[in-house]
Amino acid sequence: MDSKEAHIFRFNAVDVEGEVLKAHNPFRKVHHKAGAIGSGHAAIERDFLDRIVDAVRGTTSWLLVGPGQAKQALVRHLEEHLPHDLKRLAGIEAMDHPTDGELLAHARRAFKAIDRMGGPVGEGARAPH
Template identity: 90%
Template sequence: MTHNHAIVWMDSKEAHVFHFNAVDVESEVLKAHNPFRKVHHKAGAIGSGHAAIELDFLDRIVDAVRGTTSWLLVGPGQAKLALVRHLEAHLPHDLKRLAGVEAMDHPTDGELVAHARRAFKAIDRMGGPVAEAGRTPQ
């Protein structure tokens, strides 16, 4: 079956990618190669003490949503914004298909797909990806 839409829930350790249409869903889970690497922040040290997200992990997420008309990016924390910055810097043609970026805790798979279907029903009614309408990632 053809899946025109996707939703990606991600944090710095893993990404859950769901390709779907009105009746069918396919999912996959992508894991960062080194998800438990920790950087400790010492007093007086420069920097946040957070490890940067692996570029390979970000590229694998982008590869997973290729072939879709549009996709949503959701998740807790700042990892999703690192993906948006990566798209802006290296893959602007893939950024055009990103319909929105939302903060979201840890929903079940069913809740995530239901949210995506509702969101894309509204997006499709408005004429497709929101990129042309001046969408700015949060």
């Protein structure tokens, strides 16, 4: 995921189902004046974060990957509003805009490793990017 879109994949050993969620205002800009406090970056839309959480709801485990700080915004959102959904988060990893194929291959490897370690992964795992 990044601040503009999230690629969600639901997969098992044989099948894969994907969807792309887009932020409503992905190109909104905040200008930063000299001497002002803050980074000048627009906050990620709460509705966008809620739609990502809805997309992974019902899974046994999920992996969060992508560039930048958007991942941390989603984690903070979960900590503040939906801590029970955070428990199924298997990992957070930095990846610089992988293709859908690269993302799915990475998620399959990651969940296979987690499964070998005894993690709660099974059918219904999702990987938001």
